[in-house]
Amino acid sequence: xxxxxxxxxxxxADFANLGRDCQAxxxxxxxxxQWDVMDGTYVPNITFGPDVIxxxxxxxxxxxxxxxxxxxxxxxxxxYVKQAGCEMIICHPETLGMPHRTYHQIKExxxxxxxxxxxxxxLSHCEDVMDLVxxxxxMTVNPGFGGQSYLSSMEQKVTRARLMIEASGRDIExxxxxxxGPDTIAGAAKAGANVFISGSALWRYDSFExxxxxxxxxxxxxxxxxx
Ligand code: DX5
Numbered sequence: 001x002x003x004x005x006x007x008x009x010x011x012x013a014d015f016a017n018l019g020r021d022c023q024a025x026x027x028x029x030x031x032x033x034q035w036d037v038m039d040g041t042y043v044p045n046i047t048f049g050p051d052v053i054x055x056x057x058x059x060x061x062x063x064x065x066x067x068x069x070x071x072x073x074x075x076x077x078x079x080y081v082k083q084a085g086c087e088m089i090i091c092h093p094e095t096l097g098m099p100h101r102t103y104h105q106i107k108e109x110x111x112x113x114x115x116x117x118x119x120x121x122x123l124s125h126c127e128d129v130m131d132l133v134x135x136x137x138x139m140t141v142n143p144g145f146g147g148q149s150y151l152s153s154m155e156q157k158v159t160r161a162r163l164m165i166e167a168s169g170r171d172i173e174x175x176x177x178x179x180x181g182p183d184t185i186a187g188a189a190k191a192g193a194n195v196f197i198s199g200s201a202l203w204r205y206d207s208f209e210x211x212x213x214x215x216x217x218x219x220x221x222x223x224x225x226x227x
Pocket of ligand 1: 144
């Protein structure tokens with residue numbers, strides 16, 4: 001069974017104390033952190049530039065992944081790798097002028113490649129680049145904000161993505177993002193996900209550690225039922 005990875009989204013963090021929250025999440029057992037990068041154009045929200053993430057990079061040892069929700073982000077991506085220290089760059093294919101070229105460039109920089117699919121974006125965007133992909137991210141909300149309701153209708157898409165990954169024979173992670181919490185993580189896990197983003201639900205627990213332990217246990221239990 002592939003390992004369960006719990007990835008807090010810093011979108012729910014205290015923006016006045018980002019470094020402190022990153023350190024608390026590391027101490028609580030998070031596997032890595034996701035930075036939701038929003039440009040106010042592709043999604044109606046603006047969040048983290050590379051300088052902000054770089055400031056937090058110096059404060060924790062956790063791997064960082066950058067979920068880029070921005071139109072034509074190609075000119076910025078190198079700074080998220082080299083300045084902000086993100087070891088994975090996740091893009092929405094419809095925002096890229098030449099996706100294959102961008103994915104190849106990300107690998108050249110030594111970072112890993114994620115493909116994020118919004119609810120209406122088809123899995124076919126992954127079909128011809130599976131040799132370059134390290135992770136498929138199935139959005140279980142429409143991108144732009146935390147705290148939205150989980151779209152259980154995306155579970156069939158998660159399962160189809162899992163079948164695609166198995167057919168590829170490659171070690172590709174399958175991540176879900178949006179509305180993931182104690183009541184939804186089991187469904188996403190049963191559908192085939194093994195990497196789970198949590199923002200608002202994680203911040204609702206009494207402690208980060210309690211949340212990470214509970215979410216991981218729920219995902220593991222759901223996935224063991226499948227074996
Ligand atoms: C949407 C964001 C959110 C975030 C997680 O663009 O990508 O999905 O990471 O937020 P919650 O867990 O609060 O839905």
